[in-house]
Amino acid sequence: MRIDAARVVLARHRQAGAPCLFLLRDMSSRSQMQANALGATEILSADASVAELLDKVGAMLAPSAQPAVPAELRHRFVAASAALSDLIGAAETGARLPRKTLDESIEALNRAADGGDLNAWLDMVWRHDDATYQHCLLVSGLAAAFAQRLGFREADRRLIAEAAVLHDIGKARIPLDILRKPESLSPAERQVMRRHPEIGHDMLLAQGGFAPVVLAAVLSHHEYLDGSGYPHGLGDGDIPDTVRIITICDVYAALIERRSYKPPMPPGDAYAALIAMGGKLDRDLVRVFGEVVLDSEIIRLGRYGKPVLKRSAGHAA
Ligand SMILES: [Fe+2]
Ligand SMILES: [Fe+2]
Numbered sequence: 001m002r003i004d005a006a007r008v009v010l011a012r013h014r015q016a017g018a019p020c021l022f023l024l025r026d027m028s029s030r031s032q033m034q035a036n037a038l039g040a041t042e043i044l045s046a047d048a049s050v051a052e053l054l055d056k057v058g059a060m061l062a063p064s065a066q067p068a069v070p071a072e073l074r075h076r077f078v079a080a081s082a083a084l085s086d087l088i089g090a091a092e093t094g095a096r097l098p099r100k101t102l103d104e105s106i107e108a109l110n111r112a113a114d115g116g117d118l119n120a121w122l123d124m125v126w127r128h129d130d131a132t133y134q135h136c137l138l139v140s141g142l143a144a145a146f147a148q149r150l151g152f153r154e155a156d157r158r159l160i161a162e163a164a165v166l167h168d169i170g171k172a173r174i175p176l177d178i179l180r181k182p183e184s185l186s187p188a189e190r191q192v193m194r195r196h197p198e199i200g201h202d203m204l205l206a207q208g209g210f211a212p213v214v215l216a217a218v219l220s221h222h223e224y225l226d227g228s229g230y231p232h233g234l235g236d237g238d239i240p241d242t243v244r245i246i247t248i249c250d251v252y253a254a255l256i257e258r259r260s261y262k263p264p265m266p267p268g269d270a271y272a273a274l275i276a277m278g279g280k281l282d283r284d285l286v287r288v289f290g291e292v293v294l295d296s297e298i299i300r301l302g303r304y305g306k307p308v309l310k311r312s313a314g315h316a317a
Pocket of ligand 2: 135139167168250
């Protein structure tokens with residue numbers, strides 16, 4: 001495959017940590033996703049003017065205000081991105097989801113979580129333009145960090161990461177004019193969009209070989225403990241922990257993402273919004289999730305030279 005061949009050729013440069021500007025003849029989301037999967041630092045249309053090209057290269061060569069992402073983490077991010085690109089591509093065409101690719105993404109996510117640098121992961125996620133793709137990488141990174149913080153054993157961490165990678169796989173079958181609509185969806189379009197959990201669940205069920213907790217997370221990640229979610233309005237007793245974990249990551253991710261119809265919410269505000277959801281989410285899990293996302297935010301403030309907040313016993317997470 002040409003993408004695989006390009007991956008091999010570029011791997012040598014990835015090792016050296018060189019930034020890569022991709023010039024695309026086709027600026028479709030699919031092409032941009034593939035460029036990102038190959039490790040593009042920046043993407044520009046091949047029709048861009050010389051001035052635009054020089055501006056972009058200049059910006060890439062300028063010393064970054066942000067600390068460089070460690071090469072090992074960048075490699076894991078590229079591996080997870082490449083795997084996700086292949087999985088979404090397979091789901092779009094109705095092909096079987098490649099198990100080996102899924103396992104590679106799970107391994108990359110969990111080893112990245114071991115590194116403990118959630119912010120560096122988020123920084124790389126924001127460079128991706130495709131909203132669905134960005135969202136999956138974001139939820140996956142958060143879920144892997146969350147499972148690690150919860151002290152889960154490796155087998156459970158693998159299941160959580162798998163559930164996160166696949167949670168929105170049903171969106172691959174939602175019409176693109178709805179999936180990528182820049183404005184808010186109409187009620188009818190929202191109904192179509194709300195079918196993605198069942199579509200994804202049916203897809204995995206038809207293929208076979210997926211763990212029950214993964215199937216449950218794909219089907220029920222929009223359910224709330226108070227019964228107000230969809231597609232089945234399940235209640236507290238019917239929603240397993242794996243699903244609760246993915247739901248918390250999913251809601252938080254949606255809040256901090258930038259969309260054409262809404263600005264991104266700062267991490268502290270997004271976490272406050274989770275708390276404000278009260279009985280919809282698992283309170284104990286939300287408290288631990290706060291340690292994951294707020295600790296990493298405190299580390300970020302420290303990196304940028306602003307005062308580092310001291311945690312004390314009196315501070316609620
Ligand atoms: Fe979803
Ligand atoms: Fe989602």
